[in-house]
Amino acid sequence: LIPAPSKMPPANNNNNPQPYTSLFLGAPFAKFSAATTVISYLSVNTKRAAVAMMEFDAARIRGRGESYRYLTSKLTFGSTSELVVGTMLLTYLMRKFEREMGSRxxxxxxxxxxxxxxxxxxxxxxxxxxxxxxxxLHYA
Incomplete structure (x- = not known):
């Protein structure tokens, strides 16, 4: 006996998609960005002097010409609480936007x-x- 068409299982899995098994599936840039942020935080925050070198300090940029601070201030968070909350938001929103927009x-x-x-x-x-x-200023 052939079951009624409404009770037949789907021919492929497209009618019943499984949820994403990986947190960053389809979002390689978000994975790279989150990993870079966490790794830079862990490597820099072991010494307080390194944190002072990474932060945005306008007086040093103008007075001493330390223009590298424009870029390094965007690589890490200033404290552990900022890292936890920021990485959670970064992970969720960036992977969502990357899946919608595409990686490029x-x-x-x-x-x-x-x-x-x-x-x-x-x-x-x-x-x-x-x-x-x-x-x-500290930037994420």
Missing amino acids: KMVFFSGFITLSTIAVESFLVSSSPSSLLSFN
Whole structure:
């Protein structure tokens, strides 16, 4: 006997997709970004002097010409609580956006945002008076 068509199992698994088995399946850039953030945090935060070298310090950028701080301030978090919350949000949102947009568009978008942020920061540091440069910022 042949069962009724409504009770037949699906011919392939497309009608009954399984949930993702991996956290980063379909999102290699999000995996790379989260791993880079965690590894840089663990390697830098072993010494407090290394954290001071990574943070955004406008007075040092302008006074001593330490322009590497524009980029390094975006690689790690300032504290463990920022790392935990930031990595959870980074992991969830970046993999979601990467799956929707695709890896190439996500890499381009992330690079564009990073370069735009560096451009705005460098403009503000170069155009602001010296009295306003006594602030420090941590970026993720």
